[in-house]
Amino acid sequence: MPVTHQKRQQVLTIPPCEGEVLTVGKLNFAYPDGHVALRDINLNLCNGDKVALVGPNGAGKSTLMLHLNGILVGRGELMVAGMPLDEKNLPYIRAAVGLVFQNPDDQLFSPTVFEDVAFGPLHMGLPEEDVRARVETALGQVYMSEYRDRLSHHLSVGEKKRIAIATVLAMDPQILILDEPSAGLDPRARRSLINLLRELPITMLVSSHDLAMVREVFPRMVIMDRGQIVADGLTSDLMEDEALLTLHGLEKP
Numbered sequence: 158m159p160v161t162h163q164k165r166q167q168v169l170t171i172p173p174c175e176g177e178v179l180t181v182g183k184l185n186f187a188y189p190d191g192h193v194a195l196r197d198i199n200l201n202l203c204n205g206d207k208v209a210l211v212g213p214n215g216a217g218k219s220t221l222m223l224h225l226n227g228i229l230v231g232r233g234e235l236m237v238a239g240m241p242l243d244e245k246n247l248p249y250i251r252a253a254v255g256l257v258f259q260n261p262d263d264q265l266f267s268p269t270v271f272e273d274v275a276f277g278p279l280h281m282g283l284p285e286e287d288v289r290a291r292v293e294t295a296l297g298q299v300y301m302s303e304y305r306d307r308l309s310h311h312l313s314v315g316e317k318k319r320i321a322i323a324t325v326l327a328m329d330p331q332i333l334i335l336d337e338p339s340a341g342l343d344p345r346a347r348r349s350l351i352n353l354l355r356e357l358p359i360t361m362l363v364s365s366h367d368l369a370m371v372r373e374v375f376p377r378m379v380i381m382d383r384g385q386i387v388a389d390g391l392t393s394d395l396m397e398d399e400a401l402l403t404l405h406g407l408e409k410p
Contacts, residue, residue: 178332183197184198185197196385197233206362208375209371210364211365227251252277253332259336270309295323301319313346314342315349335361
């Protein structure tokens with residue numbers, strides 16, 4: 158896969174994979190004020206990929222992620238699990254793409270943890286027995302089963318982030334999208350989250366400024382700057398290219 162950036166050009170090899178979960182082709186987007194946020198974005202994720210999306214503030218990372226389940230709509234190709242993102246497929250794609258916001262309070266609004274995690278499956282029209290099974294499975298995946306009857310707003314930030322992840326896992330998504338998951342966490346909660354992200358057996362795209370976490374968890378790294386993807390390659394290789402990192406506002410951890 159070619160990787161280019163200013164002043165130099167290099168080729169990094171991504172191990173081949175099968176079963177494309179996400180395909181983005183020549184995606185462009187401008188906000189109503191005319192600010193161009195995405196420029197010819199091309200990105201493929203295959204089944205089982207764990208990919209970090211990094212770059213300075215304003216690079217377009219959050220804008221890109223909001224396109225992946227149709228919250229924002231730009232010009233270009235976007236397919237999830239082989240389905241083009243259009244009005245007909247939007248309900249299925251929003252179930253297939255589990256988006257976890259940076260602030261868990263944006264995602265948790267029910268009185269109890271159980272109700273928060275059950276919200277999505279309930280609105281899918283699933284039978285009560287299936288909803289309960291999904292909730293228990295999702296809470297088990299994030300090691301929060303004993304919290305099912307707790308009040309969501311009484312939890313710590315780290316606990317809320319785990320519950321927010323469970324709310325999307327309960328939808329049985331094909332890809333998990335997380336925006337700055339380690340932001341605001343103390344060292345213990347951060348370490349717990351790192352272990353969780355490493356263990357979850359799901360395709361994952363994670364935006365983060367925490368390059369130490371990226372190096373530890375994500376084999377592939379995509380660098381964005383000024384609305385463009387400027388590098389896409391093995392994390393181990395890109396992390397060693399200090400000139401590339403510096404050029405795009407990043408620091409080697």
